[in-house]
Amino acid sequence: xxxxxxxxxxxxxxxxxxxxxxxxxxxxxxxxxxxxxxxxxxxxxxxxxxxxxxxxxxxxxxxxxxxxxxxxxxxxxxxxxxxxxxxxxxxxxxxxxxxxxxxxxxxxxxxxxxxxxxxxxxxxxxxxxxxxxxxxxxxxxxxxxxxxxxxxxxxxxxxxxxxxxxxxxxxxxxxxxxxxxxxxxxxxxxxxxxxxxxxxxxxxxxxxxxxxxxxxxxxxxxxxxxxxxxxxxxxxxxxxxxxxxxxxxxxxxxxxxxxxxxxxxxxxxxxxxxxxxxxxxxxxxxxxxxxxxxxxxxxxxxxxxxxxxxxxxxxxxxxxxxxxxxxxxxxxxxxxxxxxxxxxxxxxxxxxxxxxxxxxxxxxxxxxxxxxxxxxxxxxxxxxxxxxxxxxxxxxxxxxxxxxxxxxxxxxxxxxxxxxxxxxxxxxxxxxxxxxxxxxxxxxxxxxxxxxxxxxxxxxxxxxxxxxxxxxxxxxxxx
Numbered sequence: 001x002x003x004x005x006x007x008x009x010x011x012x013x014x015x016x017x018x019x020x021x022x023x024x025x026x027x028x029x030x031x032x033x034x035x036x037x038x039x040x041x042x043x044x045x046x047x048x049x050x051x052x053x054x055x056x057x058x059x060x061x062x063x064x065x066x067x068x069x070x071x072x073x074x075x076x077x078x079x080x081x082x083x084x085x086x087x088x089x090x091x092x093x094x095x096x097x098x099x100x101x102x103x104x105x106x107x108x109x110x111x112x113x114x115x116x117x118x119x120x121x122x123x124x125x126x127x128x129x130x131x132x133x134x135x136x137x138x139x140x141x142x143x144x145x146x147x148x149x150x151x152x153x154x155x156x157x158x159x160x161x162x163x164x165x166x167x168x169x170x171x172x173x174x175x176x177x178x179x180x181x182x183x184x185x186x187x188x189x190x191x192x193x194x195x196x197x198x199x200x201x202x203x204x205x206x207x208x209x210x211x212x213x214x215x216x217x218x219x220x221x222x223x224x225x226x227x228x229x230x231x232x233x234x235x236x237x238x239x240x241x242x243x244x245x246x247x248x249x250x251x252x253x254x255x256x257x258x259x260x261x262x263x264x265x266x267x268x269x270x271x272x273x274x275x276x277x278x279x280x281x282x283x284x285x286x287x288x289x290x291x292x293x294x295x296x297x298x299x300x301x302x303x304x305x306x307x308x309x310x311x312x313x314x315x316x317x318x319x320x321x322x323x324x325x326x327x328x329x330x331x332x333x334x335x336x337x338x339x340x341x342x343x344x345x346x347x348x349x350x351x352x353x354x355x356x357x358x359x360x361x362x363x364x365x366x367x368x369x370x371x372x373x374x375x376x377x378x379x380x381x382x383x384x385x386x387x388x389x390x391x392x393x394x395x396x397x398x399x400x401x402x403x404x405x406x407x408x409x410x411x412x413x414x415x416x417x418x419x420x421x422x423x424x425x426x427x428x429x430x431x432x433x434x435x436x437x438x439x440x441x442x443x444x445x446x447x448x449x450x451x452x453x454x455x456x457x458x459x460x461x462x463x464x465x466x467x468x469x470x471x472x473x474x475x476x477x478x479x
Contacts, residue, residue, distance in 0.1 A: 001320055003297070006290040009105040009283060013098060016327055022086070022095050029081045029099060033106045040074045041107035041240065045393060049234045050242050063229045065191045065242045075110060075240075078103055079147045083114035084121055084140060093118075093272075093341060097334045100276050104283035108397040109240030112404070113149055113189045115276045119269045120150025123196050124215060126344065127257035127265055132215060136194055151192035152269050153184040153216075153246060160186070161410050163266065164208030169199040169248060171214060171255075178214060179250040183230075188404075190229045190244030193218045197248070198266050201259060212262030213269070214253040226251045237396035261345045271355060274362040274405045275337045278330035281365035281401050285323045288369075288376035288394040292316065295391070296379050306379070319372050326365045328472035329464065333361040349427055356424035357467065359415035363408050364464035369398040412460045416453065420445055425463075432470035437463065 005011045010030045013020055020026055044067070053064040078099060079085075086095040096118055104111045121140040125133060139148035158166035169182025180199050187195075197214045204210035220226045230245040257265050293316065296307035306312055336354035343351050373395040377384030380391050402408060419425045419441065429438045444452060444459045 001324070003290075003293045006286055006293060006320070009102045009286065012286055012327075013101065016324065017331070020098060021090070021092075022082075022098075025081060025095075026098055026102065029077070030102050032077055033102065037074055037077065038106050040070045041110075042390070043068070044071050044074075044107075044109075044240045045237070046387075048239060049232055050239075052229060052232050052242075052244070054229075061225055061228060063191065063225060065229075065232070071240065074107070075113065076145050076147065078110060078114050079117075079149075080143055082143075084118045084147075084150075085143060087118060087122070088125070088141060093334060093338050097276055097279055097331075101279045101283045104280040105287050107240050108280055108284055108401065109238035111276070111280050112238060112241040113151075113192075115273050116152045116189055117148075117150035117192075118276075119152050119272045120192075120194055120196050122272065122341065123213065123256055123265065123269055124194075126268075126342070127213070128215060128254070132254055132256075136215065136217070140194065148193035149189060149191075151187065151189040151195040152273065153187045153195050154198040154266060154270070155186040156183060157185040161406065163198060163211060164263075165206075167198050167200055167211055169197070171199040171201045171212065171253065173201075174252075176254075178253045178255060180214060180216065180248045180253050181250055182248050184246040184248070186233070186243060187229075187246040188241055188243045190232065190242045190246055191218075195227075196256065196269055197253065198262075199253075201255075204259070208263045210262075211266060212259045213256045213265040215256055216248070216251055216253040220252050235400065237393065238400045257344075264345045264347075270405055271358050272337065272341065274358045274411075275330070275333040275354075277401055277405050278333055278358070278361035278365040279327070281369035281398065282323060282327040282330050284394050284398045284401065285319075285326060285365075285369045285372040288373040288391065288398075289316070289319060289323060291391045291394065292376040292379040295383075312379070315375065319375060322368055323372065325465070325468035325472050326368050329357075329361045329468035330365050332467065332471040333358045349422070349424070352418055352422040352424040353427040353431075355418045355422075356415055356428060359411040359418070360460070360464040360467055362405065363411035363415070363460065364468060366398075366402040367408055370395060370402060373398045412456050413453070415460055416445075416456050428467070432467060434466060434470075437466050 005015050010026050051066045053066055056062045081099055083096050083099045087093050100111050100114055124137055140150060154160060156166055156168060169180055171178040171180050195216045197216045198211050199214055200210050201212055217226055228247045230247055232242050232244040297305050299306045336357045340351040340354050376391050377395055383389050384391050425441050
């Protein structure tokens, strides 16, 4: 691959996928980032955690999150470009995913509000009543500065992996709505206009089947705040998305779908984010490689550019090869999602195939991105650890994406579950035949439960690498 391709997310996407949907719009979006956006992103990252103004001059609670005006221009640029509305216009998630990739190349933090706004809109459209959709969906699909932002708030203080045990937010019926009381500890895009929230209806079982998904607006019907922000988190990166602790106190909400399917709907939201998170990790890896190529191509050591030394060049080429496989695997999860994102429970076998691919992609891409970003810091030598230069940021950003929407450990266990219970690997091997890999997977699934879980990482890693290689050869056919 030519180094020049790494310097442009659109050129890389074109290299990997061939002709792109809405390519002119994608190139215009990249051009805005090159001329304006990357400077705003750099300033936002250096500024650190934004400030929370909790009260106005009269002492009324307002919970206003304060960024520089340039930040808001940057944020709204993606909404205008179509990170949400194009999914509904195209009836496809492809263009939204490509816009997210470009965004993440320049600013991974901004990708979060885009993705969870899309997830909010999809959940509402799929499972909301006609009255709710008429009231709340149009603001999420606007193409100007008045667009609403969404959020997906599941995690509480005990953690996010075991939602059945850890969600303590309670929902009580109140006429045609519900009142939610609880605390969300890691609420990305705090301050959002609309959120989908996991809560347990009063009296429901104390397990994952007792959960339901609710739509919760920022303001009550009387105009007052419907939730409050206790504080904002001081994170190592993704500083362009405000993440905070959100308090719900008899907060007005509406149930999405049925209570019986609540856990399934929560996982729909999470799995959409997991697929796009995979592309985000690949975008960070690309940016780190581009920074490395620029530096190593100009830095002279022992009479020639560092990049021209055989060992350095071999490492660079190997990481570029890994990037292409990681992207192909991430894109495969988007392709599978695009087939099934309109399905409702009970799901088809194709939906469970998507789940498996999404777990493989989230696991593998979020594992390799920090490795490539760390190597990029090494290429820069001592300059790689200085905050005044850009490469250290991409390591920080990559580490955050390993946590978002479930750690590598969580992806392995969930991927194992969808193979054990749904047989999702069978469809996978129909698409990408490999008898040796299939026998290994089936032999592992036949092990006793404790042994199966303890030894899962090796087989899951090998399966992810296999699918990455296979998907890379077929990625052009998907566009």
